[in-house]
Amino acid sequence: MILMDNVIREGHPTLRARAKELTFPLSKEDKQLGQDLMEFLINSQDPELSEKYDLRSGIGIAAPQVNESKRIFALHLPDDSDNPLSFVAVNPKIVSHSVEKTYLTNGEGCLSVDRNVDGFVPRHARITVKFFTLDGEEKKMRLKGLQAILFQHELDHLNGVMFYDHINESNPFAEVPNSQPIV
Numbered sequence: 160m161i162l163m164d165n166v167i168r169e170g171h172p173t174l175r176a177r178a179k180e181l182t183f184p185l186s187k188e189d190k191q192l193g194q195d196l197m198e199f200l201i202n203s204q205d206p207e208l209s210e211k212y213d214l215r216s217g218i219g220i221a222a223p224q225v226n227e228s229k230r231i232f233a234l235h236l237p238d239d240s241d242n243p244l245s246f247v248a249v250n251p252k253i254v255s256h257s258v259e260k261t262y263l264t265n266g267e268g269c270l271s272v273d274r275n276v277d278g279f280v281p282r283h284a285r286i287t288v289k290f291f292t293l294d295g296e297e298k299k300m301r302l303k304g305l306q307a308i309l310f311q312h313e314l315d316h317l318n319g320v321m322f323y324d325h326i327n328e329s330n331p332f333a334e335v336p337n338s339q340p341i342v
């Protein structure tokens with residue numbers, strides 16, 4: 160199982176590399192990697208397991224964060240939220256996006272960043288995405304809100320991008336033109 164000791168932190172070169180596409184059928188270890196990423200998220204959101212294994216709660220995690228430079232990530236938005244979402248995405252792509260932007264008014268964090276970085280992280284408000292499941296099935300879906308933000312945060316990790324790369328350096332809380340913020 161993945162533990163916090165397996166999560167690499169900013170400064171590690173893998174977080175700035177472009178991760179490699181996977182080929183199908185997936186190898187046994189790549190399939191296991193995808194399952195381990197999802198298991199980590201579920202464990203991290205379980206009060207007992209996160210306490211027992213000292214896990215920082217996460218709603219997403221990308222393979223480069225455990226030093227596997229492969230285009231695969233998992234996201235798991237709790238099912239008690241108004242729109243649950245849970246999947247492992249292989250070779251994910253954004254195929255189209257809105258002009259309108261969005262951002263979380265509380266900013267973003269990252270399992271690979273052991274500090275608070277304040278500021279708005281502007282992202283596409285609505286995205287149409289494509290990815291493959293671990294079994295090689297192609298999925299296409301439209302995302303908005305926190306789901307869209309989370310997908311973009313994880314896809315960034317596959318391209319060596321950190322959330323704070325998007326924050327306005329001269330004014331972290333500068334107004335974002337044509338945006339619909341999420342409180």
Ligand SMILES: OCN(O)CCCc1ccccc1
Nearest residue numbers: 217219220267268269270312
């Ligand atoms: O890469 C996953 N990650 O480091 C965990 C936090 C994910 C996340 C947190 C806030 C807003 C968007 C995404």
Ligand code: NI
Nearest residue numbers: 268269270271
């Ligand atoms: Ni992250």
